[in-house]
Amino acid sequence: MKQGICIAFLLVTLSVFCSFDTTKTRLQKGVTAQDSLKGIDPETGLVIAKDLMLVKAHCTGCHSSKMITQFRATKEGWLDRIRWMQKTQKLWDLGEAEPAILAYLSTYYAPVKSPQRREPLQNIQWYKLD
Numbered sequence: 001m002k003q004g005i006c007i008a009f010l011l012v013t014l015s016v017f018c019s020f021d022t023t024k025t026r027l028q029k030g031v032t033a034q035d036s037l038k039g040i041d042p043e044t045g046l047v048i049a050k051d052l053m054l055v056k057a058h059c060t061g062c063h064s065s066k067m068i069t070q071f072r073a074t075k076e077g078w079l080d081r082i083r084w085m086q087k088t089q090k091l092w093d094l095g096e097a098e099p100a101i102l103a104y105l106s107t108y109y110a111p112v113k114s115p116q117r118r119e120p121l122q123n124i125q126w127y128k129l130d
């Protein structure tokens with residue numbers, strides 16, 4: 001009887017331990033396998049690279065860094081979001097940090113091509129059905 005309780009206790013501990021482990025290694029949404037090769041900052045889920053500290057300082061005060069990892073855009077797209085936050089969300093002037101932040105964002109959070117979808121067709125020759 002005591003042995004049974006002991007085994008049950010061990011199983012519960014083991015499963016709790018294992019579930020902790022998987023949440024730690026699971027990729028955050030928006031992070032591709034390639035990003036993970038570069039290393040992910042455990043605090044924010046952001047790619048560890050040059051100017052990560054600038055991005056952390058300017059971009060994680062108001063909202064979760066998931067706002068960044070779940071968004072992907074070109075440099076123009078990121079600038080557009082920054083201007084929008086400055087106009088409507090009281091984001092401050094990024095000053096000299098802006099080019100570095102934009103370079104970081106558009107490098108590591110650039111639009112991704114989905115492997116599940118083919119490219120849109122181009123130069124389609126439409127014809128009338130009779």
Ligand code: HEC
Nearest residue numbers: 058059060061062063067068071081082085089090091092
């Ligand atoms: C002063 C506060 C503030 C700071 C600092 C801030 N943001 Fe935001 N941001 C917001 C608010 C508010 C929203 C809207 C949140 C929502 O929709 O729930 C937002 C939304 C976003 C979104 C989602 C936009 C969309 O269209 O879905 C992205 C991406 C984003 N922020 C990136 C950044 C980046 C990159 C930085 C650093 C340059 C930054 N934020 C700094 C306030 C801020």
